[in-house]
Amino acid sequence: MTNAKQLVYSAFYRTGLFRWFGRKRNGAILMLHSVVAAHPAREFHPNRQFMMTKEVFEELLDSFESFGYEFVTLDDVVDRLRTDRMDGKFVCLTFDDGYRDNLEIAWPICAKRGIPMAVYVTTGIVDRTEPAWWYGLEEWIATRERIVCNLSGRLDVVQTTSLAEKEAAYDSIAIRLQRARPTERKAFYEDVLAREGIDFAGYSDAVAMTWDELRTLASEPLVTIGAHSISHCALSRLPHAEMRHEIAGSRSMLERQLQMPIQHFAFPYGDPSTVGTREFSACRKLGFTTATTTRHSMLSSIDVHGLHQLPRIPTDPFESRQTLAVKLSGLPGRFKQLRDRLRGSAPAESLKTNADTTG
Ligand SMILES: [Zn+2]
Numbered sequence: 502m503t504n505a506k507q508l509v510y511s512a513f514y515r516t517g518l519f520r521w522f523g524r525k526r527n528g529a530i531l532m533l534h535s536v537v538a539a540h541p542a543r544e545f546h547p548n549r550q551f552m553m554t555k556e557v558f559e560e561l562l563d564s565f566e567s568f569g570y571e572f573v574t575l576d577d578v579v580d581r582l583r584t585d586r587m588d589g590k591f592v593c594l595t596f597d598d599g600y601r602d603n604l605e606i607a608w609p610i611c612a613k614r615g616i617p618m619a620v621y622v623t624t625g626i627v628d629r630t631e632p633a634w635w636y637g638l639e640e641w642i643a644t645r646e647r648i649v650c651n652l653s654g655r656l657d658v659v660q661t662t663s664l665a666e667k668e669a670a671y672d673s674i675a676i677r678l679q680r681a682r683p684t685e686r687k688a689f690y691e692d693v694l695a696r697e698g699i700d701f702a703g704y705s706d707a708v709a710m711t712w713d714e715l716r717t718l719a720s721e722p723l724v725t726i727g728a729h730s731i732s733h734c735a736l737s738r739l740p741h742a743e744m745r746h747e748i749a750g751s752r753s754m755l756e757r758q759l760q761m762p763i764q765h766f767a768f769p770y771g772d773p774s775t776v777g778t779r780e781f782s783a784c785r786k787l788g789f790t791t792a793t794t795t796r797h798s799m800l801s802s803i804d805v806h807g808l809h810q811l812p813r814i815p816t817d818p819f820e821s822r823q824t825l826a827v828k829l830s831g832l833p834g835r836f837k838q839l840r841d842r843l844r845g846s847a848p849a850e851s852l853k854t855n856a857d858t859t860g
Contacts, residue, residue, distance in 0.1 A: 507824075509833070509836070510823070510824050510827045510828075510833065511823070513827045513830070513832050513833070513836075514823045514824075514826065514827050527587060527588065527589060527590045527591065527799070527800075528578065528581065528587055528590070528591050528592070528799060528800035528801075529591075529592045529593070529799050529800060529813075529814045529829060530575075530578060530592075530593045530595055530793055530800065530811060530812070530813045530814065531592055531593065531594050531595060531813065531814050531816060532595055532597060532793075532795065532813040532814065532815045532816060533553065533558075533594060533595065533596045533597070533607075533816050534551035534552070534553075534596060534597050534598060534600065535551055535552040535553065535600045535602050535603075535708075536552075536553050536554070536555055536558045536596075536602050536603070536606045536607040536610070537552045537553070537554055537555070537602055537606065538554070538555060538606065539554060540552060540554060543643065544664055545639075545642070545643050545664055545667045545668065545671075546639065546643075547635075547639055547668065547671045547672075547675075548635055548636060548639055549818070550817070550818065550819075551818075552818060553816065553818040554818065555606050555607075555610065557818055558606075558607065558610060559610060560822075561816065561825070562610070562611075562614060562616065564822050564825055564826075565592055568590065568826065568829070569590050570590045570591060570592045571589060571590065571591045571592075572591075572592060572593070572594065572614075572616040572617060573591045573592070573593050573617065574593065574617045574619070574723075574725055575593055575595070575619050575725050575727070575764075575765050575790075575791060576725070576764075576790070577591070577593070578591075578593050578791070578800065578811075579790055579791060579808065582800070582802070582804055582805040582808070583805055585802055585805075587800070587801070587802050593617075593619065594611070594616065594617070594618045594619065595618070595619045595620075595621060595727075595767065595793065595813065596618060596619070596620045596621070597620075597621045597729060597767060598621070598622070598623050598626065598633070598709070598729060598733070599620060599621075599622040599623055599626055599627050599709050599710050599715065599729070600708055600709060600710070601708060601709060601710045601714060602708075603618075603620050603710070603718065604710055604714050604715075604717065604718045608718060608721065608724065611723065612721070612723065615723070616723070617723040617724070617725070618723065618724055618725070619724070619725040619726070619727055619765065620718065620724065620725070620726055620727070621727040621728065621729035621765070621766070621767035621793075622710075622715065622726060622727070622728060622729055622751070622755060623709075623729045623730055623731070623732070623733045623751070623769070624728070624729075624730075624731050624750070624751040624754045624755060625730075625731045625732045625733070625751075626705045626709045626733070627705075627709055627710055627711065627712060627715055628712075628754065629702065629705050629706065630731075631683075631705065631731070631732045631733065632690060632701035632702045632703075632704050632705050633704040633705050633707075633708050633709060634678055634686065634690065634701050634704070635675065636704035636707065636708060637690070637693070637699055637700070637701035637703075637704045638671060638674060638675060638678070638701075639671065640699060640704075641693060641697060641699045642661050642667050642670050642671050642674075643667065645661050645697070646660070646661060646662045647659065647660055647661060647662070648661055648670065648697075649696070650674055650689075651688075651689065651692045652674070652677055652678070652681060652685065652689045653677065653681050653682075653685045653689075659673075659674075679734070679735055679770060679775070680735055680738055681734075682734070682738075682739070683732045683734055683743075686732075686734075690702065712758050715758070715759065716758070716759060719759045719761065725765065726755060726759060726761070726763060727763065727764075727765035727766055727767055728748070728751040728752045728755055728763050728765070728766045728767075728789075729751065729766070729767050729769060730747040730748065730751050730768075730769050731746070731747050731750050731751045731754070732747065733769045734747065734769060735769065735770055735774070735775035735776075736748070736768060736769065736775060736776055736780045737774070737775050737776050737777050737779065737780060738775070741779070744779070744780060744783060745783055745787075748766060748780075748783055748784060748787060749787055751766075752766070752787070752789075764789060764790040764791070765789060765790060765791050765792070765793075766784050766789045766791070766792040766793070767792065767793045768780060768792060768793070768794055768795075770795065771793065771794040771795030771796070771813070772794070772795050772796075773796075776794060780792075781807075781809040781810045782809075784809045785808075785809045789809065790808065791808050791809065791811055792808075792809040792810065792811065793811045793812075793813050794810055794811065794812060794813065795813055795815065796810070796812040796813070797812065797813070797814060797815060797833070797834050797837075798812035798814075798831060798834045799812070799814065799829065799830075799831040799834070800812065812834075814828060814829065
């Protein structure tokens, strides 16, 4: 979080404005990724922002309990929206992508407390046909002082000596990879493997569940499995048939592998530059009960009319309890909307620099 943002959050907290504003905003879908034993020590580690240590995760759950939140499933969220029962405080935990630590670390913590969780699975990563490229990209840049990037027909030589250079290179290439077509990304992985010996495919094995592991997690009654596309690409940038295949294909593979109906979907990245009305409509027509975005907002009664574009509150492994309390009031999202309106711009979120915006 930037210093300016921290100052704004702090002002919202100290003035008590968040408490007044949040008095009627009670429900949230929370977005998480990895829960890890510890963060790697190295300084350049852009994926750190998606990794919460298990201690911080437990503290997060403690905070929600102390704020008076009830932990609910995605189906409960839908039920509350449809029956307009939005009065109590409730939160639904969702984890994106299908990391192995969701089974090994997050789930035992949730199970012990009786807390439900949902996991949105990118099927290509579990199937090992798609790499968790954000880890490969990090490793490549971390271990080189200069890289040659050949992506989408463009050849760039990038200096990656200092930490600032590495971070800038990561951000720039990650955004281009997010926007690239699956075929362009595949050519990129093959090129880096051939020239540099970095095997992007190996990172799926290192960090993501196998089908057997996913079946173990899916068999838990408190766990909901949702789909999260096949290749984790920016769906709005694909032709219609490819976009539909990414959504429907990930569901059918999960249903085949897990032998259970899959009712929920999360859009990869999930911000307005990667998903829009065409994708919301596709999920509705394909019969999903819900689809979630990375629009940062608390739930409200009106969301019953937009079950295929539900908002989620992102988690930050380094944020304070005060920041979380302000975030849950819905005030920062409203503030941002007003600021965008005053500036005369559309309320779009910027495309963030990793696998997910997270998402
Ligand atoms: Zn994701």
